[in-house]
Amino acid sequence: MKKTIKRTIVGTLLFATMATAGLVALIFYPQSLFANKFDYNQFTVYYNKDYKIDKEAFQPILDGAYRLVEKSELHNPDFKYKVFLAHNNIFNKIESLQGGDVLARATAWNIVFKTDIDIKNNRIHSGGNSIDLTAILAHEMVHILQAGKYGLLNFGLLKHPPMWKLEGYPEYVARRAYLNSETYDLRKEIQRFISADIPTKQESFEAVPGHFMPTYYFKGRIMVEYLMDQKGMSYDEILKDQRAEEAVFKEMVDWMNEQ
Numbered sequence: 001m002k003k004t005i006k007r008t009i010v011g012t013l014l015f016a017t018m019a020t021a022g023l024v025a026l027i028f029y030p031q032s033l034f035a036n037k038f039d040y041n042q043f044t045v046y047y048n049k050d051y052k053i054d055k056e057a058f059q060p061i062l063d064g065a066y067r068l069v070e071k072s073e074l075h076n077p078d079f080k081y082k083v084f085l086a087h088n089n090i091f092n093k094i095e096s097l098q099g100g101d102v103l104a105r106a107t108a109w110n111i112v113f114k115t116d117i118d119i120k121n122n123r124i125h126s127g128g129n130s131i132d133l134t135a136i137l138a139h140e141m142v143h144i145l146q147a148g149k150y151g152l153l154n155f156g157l158l159k160h161p162p163m164w165k166l167e168g169y170p171e172y173v174a175r176r177a178y179l180n181s182e183t184y185d186l187r188k189e190i191q192r193f194i195s196a197d198i199p200t201k202q203e204s205f206e207a208v209p210g211h212f213m214p215t216y217y218f219k220g221r222i223m224v225e226y227l228m229d230q231k232g233m234s235y236d237e238i239l240k241d242q243r244a245e246e247a248v249f250k251e252m253v254d255w256m257n258e259q
């Protein structure tokens with residue numbers, strides 16, 4: 001009797017270990033769960049058998065995101081991006097084990113869209129937000145490059161730089177069209193943030209018109225933008241900079257007030 005119980009426990013543990021290892025392997029290598037794929041330049045896009053993908057319309061979006069990321073100091077021309085359209089795939093549930101309620105996520109070398117994408121209009125529609133698909137894709141690509149350059153262990157779930165550096169830089173790269181628009185002015189953007197009342201910016205903030213994001217995405221973006229465009233720092237230097245977030249923020253506000 002005892003032996004049977006022991007064997008059962010050992011068997012259960014072994015099964016649990018194998019199942020966990022299997023799930024972890026799938027998070028890194030989910031290709032087998034997707035029936036279809038297409039290659040385009042530096043991208044491979046994976047999707048379900050029954051998913052009707054408009055490849056013609058998707059290509060300029062992939063090109064647009066690539067052009068944004070190309071300007072980043074982390075750009076690596078040899079890098080290949082794997083994009084998974086997972087909203088109607090079992091993989092969506094598996095990768096959700098990592099936590100977080102997100103529209104898209106970069107894990108290791110994979111970019112996963114967890115919500116359906118509107119390729120024709122270059123948008124993602126979510127909770128009243130209409131989100132620029134090119135910008136989201138570029139943002140996730142920068143995460144892949146961060147991990148590619150600095151290592152998965154330094155840019156992973158367990159260990160990563162402060163959130164404003166982790167998320168601010170991908171936003172800075174991905175929002176280039178907005179930052180280049182004629183009416184855009186960093187000083188006005190800082191002012192918009194500091195003059196917003198607390199409830200308006202406590203958790204989320206309108207990062208670009210029509211898109212509310214967790215506040216640190218926006219705050220991180222303007223801080224990275226200030227350090228790079230006004231102070232001439234590289235992302236590498238920003239990562240090495242030991243100053244506290246609030247010290248950098250205060251310096252930025254002082255700069256704004258001097259203008």
Ligand SMILES: [Zn+2]
Nearest residue numbers: 139143167170
């Ligand atoms: Zn991000």
